[in-house]
Amino acid sequence: MKLTLYSGTKNASSWAMRAWLALKEQNLAFEEHVVDIRRPQRFKNLAKIGEFSPPAAVPVLLVDSQVIFDSLAIMEFANEIGSKSLLPPDSPTRARVRSMVAWQHAGLSNLCPHLFFESAFYPDKRALSENEKKQIKFLFTVWEKQLSASNGPYLFGDISLADLSLVPTIIRIFRHQPDFTLFPRVASWGSQLMQRASVQEWLSDADRLEPVWYDDYLLSD
Numbered sequence: 185m186k187l188t189l190y191s192g193t194k195n196a197s198s199w200a201m202r203a204w205l206a207l208k209e210q211n212l213a214f215e216e217h218v219v220d221i222r223r224p225q226r227f228k229n230l231a232k233i234g235e236f237s238p239p240a241a242v243p244v245l246l247v248d249s250q251v252i253f254d255s256l257a258i259m260e261f262a263n264e265i266g267s268k269s270l271l272p273p274d275s276p277t278r279a280r281v282r283s284m285v286a287w288q289h290a291g292l293s294n295l296c297p298h299l300f301f302e303s304a305f306y307p308d309k310r311a312l313s314e315n316e317k318k319q320i321k322f323l324f325t326v327w328e329k330q331l332s333a334s335n336g337p338y339l340f341g342d343i344s345l346a347d348l349s350l351v352p353t354i355i356r357i358f359r360h361q362p363d364f365t366l367f368p369r370v371a372s373w374g375s376q377l378m379q380r381a382s383v384q385e386w387l388s389d390a391d392r393l394e395p396v397w398y399d400d401y402l403l404s405d
């Protein structure tokens with residue numbers, strides 16, 4: 185079975201990162217094609233993806249000649265064929281992991297459109313707005329509670345798709361110096377996640393790239 189991943193520019197493609205992480209965490213060998221999704225070449229490059237994948241977006245995984253699109257489907261596929269399990273063994277907990285993943289996939293919060301992935305790689309970060317701090321506090325409260333219930337080190341004990349799907353969100357929040365005072369478990373969970381070999385491999389490439397600048401960043405919300 186030959187796996188070919190059409191990924192995206194590493195400091196701009198949070199969705200591709202999720203799929204890529206799941207494949208790496210499962211030790212699956214794959215050929216990677218990084219699609220340059222920066223403007224203006226983005227449009228021409230994604231149109232080419234549209235020739236074989238209906239959403240014309242990345243990530244896309246080819247399994248031999250079969251097309252799997254959407255990060256979530258790719259993550260689930262990696263979980264199924266890889267050597268370990270990224271979902272817990274019991275059904276209710278497995279469903280709760282999927283709840284977290286689905287929440288993230290459906291947008292999670294109003295944070296991401298303002299604190300976009302690209303901003304995690306800007307050399308100079310703006311301060312978080314009061315609204316962003318409020319939303320981060322809410323997410324941290326949810327995660328702290330879950331980490332306390334599972335006793336960590338990851339959200340549901342062992343690493344799962346829930347943790348991997350949240351990595352890009354963690355990166356953009358953690359790199360904007362949030363207040364961890366009330367959230368020690370979140371601080372250590374996020375740091376541990378960011379130290380994983382797979383995440384470090386992606387970040388070392390992403391950090392070397394020219395930042396993808398959007399003026400909107402300075403408007404916050």
Ligand SMILES: N[C@@H](CCC(=O)N[C@@H](CS)C(=O)NCC(=O)O)C(=O)O
Binds near residue numbers: 192199243254256
């Ligand atoms: N729901 C999709 C979202 C994919 C997505 O929006 N990818 C971005 C790059 S990170 C993209 O290719 N956007 C192009 C477009 O939406 O036109 C997934 O999870 O894979």
